[in-house]
């Protein structure tokens with residue numbers, strides 16, 4: 453097998469990279485009809501598998517789980533997830549032959565092995581569904597030509613796919629049909645029906661391509677969504693300890709601060725988040741984030757370049773072949789950081805205090821969101837796709853850090869995302885060493901406004917507000933958030 457993207461002529465690469473059409477909710481008027489009465493068999497009952505299955509069943513679809521024999525024999529978590537929720541569970545041999553749609557929600561590193569096993573069992577003209585295009589695009593998996601291959605990719609961790617559905621909302625989703633496998637032309641209707649079943653149509657759906665989804669998803673998860681939230685959290689906590697801030701306070705500020713700060717992002721974009729600062733703090737955060745953008749831009753561009761060229765995928769696949777040596781090493785190192793090992797203190801921190809005492813995280817998030825968006829767009833990814841991957845998903849990842857720190861984030865995201873997150877973190881921390889030397893407690897741990905005159909140059913402030921509001925991520929964001937009519941605010945800590 454060879455990297456599918458690299459096998460395409462440049463013209464077709466750009467064509468598939470540029471597939472991105474915001475779908476009007478009226479296009480989902482048929483609901484789940486295209487899959488009603490069909491047998492949908494999910495392979496894998498993990499973060500995505502279980503939560504998508506719960507939503508799909510609640511949406512009236514026939515859902516069962518095909519698990520590995522050993523998972524059944526040893527009653528592993530996947531078996532417990534499925535049986536505890538009263539789903540029918542069977543082996544590949546028992547369930548795949550009768551399936552109309554087989555949903556592959558196993559880890560990316562297992563896809564080739566899993567698809568090789570299940571494809572011979574799949575009936576003629578059935579459908580294979582992915583939630584990430586890595587196996588098709590980066591590994592170049594060839595699927596039997598009578599099988600329809602589609603993708604429904606939630607831009608969100610599995611736990612939030614379920615949580616937002618239960619709130620009556622959903623998560624932004626990319627849907628796609630693999631152009632090499634749509635023999636009966638039914639792929640798009642089935643992908644739309646599946647998307648309705650997960651609730652994604654309520655949050656916003658992009659008709660995308662396998663190529664566009666992979667190249668944007670890998671970039672978002674490695675940089676702003678996971679990598680920078682990890683690096684920013686660890687550096688912020690270490691700086692507060694260095695400066696003598698109480699460890700319990702520091703831990704709570706970092707663990708819950710990213711959720712509180714990004715909740716403002718969710719509703720008002722970058723400018724909405726920045727507006728929560730005092731004007732003097734906003735000016736400072738703007739200047740700091742400009743400096744952060746300058747320092748980190750080459751790293752963001754390297755990640756995007758390596759994703760486009762296939763260098764990232766081949767590097768990660770070498771680690772797969774080496775028993776996940778780096779993944780496991782970096783996971784262990786993260787677990788040993790002071791932030792991860794220090795419990796949040798039993799201390800009251802008001803919602804506004806998270807903004808006033810954590811200006812640094814606001815600066816990190818503005819820099820990361822804009823950098824990720826700018827880098828994706830300059831690489832040919834369309835603005836709507838870049839928005840979902842750089843801004844909209846950030847608060848949903850922050851929710852996982854608030855739950856149980858970086859451990860929880862890295863547990864619920866995919867192994868692919870976890871590997872990319874560590875890859876970024878390993879490079880970004882030393883890159884920011886010089887910058888962090890200048891950071892003091894007014895930016896992290898104490899109220900920025902304390903002991904300051906509070907004066908602001910009005911002309912400068914008007915200029916900064918215009919720059920923030922006119923950034924392309926804000927322009928596309930205002931349009932997409934308008935479509936998310938049912939989005940619910942969450943009760944933050």
Ligand SMILES: NC(=O)C1=CN([C@@H]2O[C@H](COP(=O)(O)OP(=O)(O)OC[C@H]3O[C@@H](n4cnc5c(N)ncnc54)[C@H](OP(=O)(O)O)[C@@H]3O)[C@@H](O)[C@H]2O)C=CC1
Pocket residue numbers: 495496497498499500501519520523528529530531556557558559560562565566583584605606607608609610611864865866867868
């Ligand atoms: N995590 C996320 O939030 C997101 C993930 N995705 C994509 O969704 C897919 C699934 O990811 P995710 O939910 O994180 O995966 P998880 O690691 O959470 O779950 C994997 C599931 O697959 C099973 N499994 C593992 N290896 C095999 C195998 N060789 N054969 C059969 N079953 C196997 C596991 O059960 P057991 O080991 O017990 O057999 C488990 O139930 C990936 O393609 C990922 O990129 C997309 C968007 C977000």
Ligand SMILES: CC[C@](O)(C(C)=O)C(=O)O
Pocket residue numbers: 606607608609610669672673677678849864865866868869
């Ligand atoms: C952000 C990581 C992710 O892409 C996701 C939850 O969307 C993943 O692969 O887990």
Ligand SMILES: [Mg+2]
Pocket residue numbers: 606607608669673
């Ligand atoms: Mg993703």
Ligand SMILES: [Mg+2]
Pocket residue numbers: 584669670673866868869
């Ligand atoms: Mg991903």
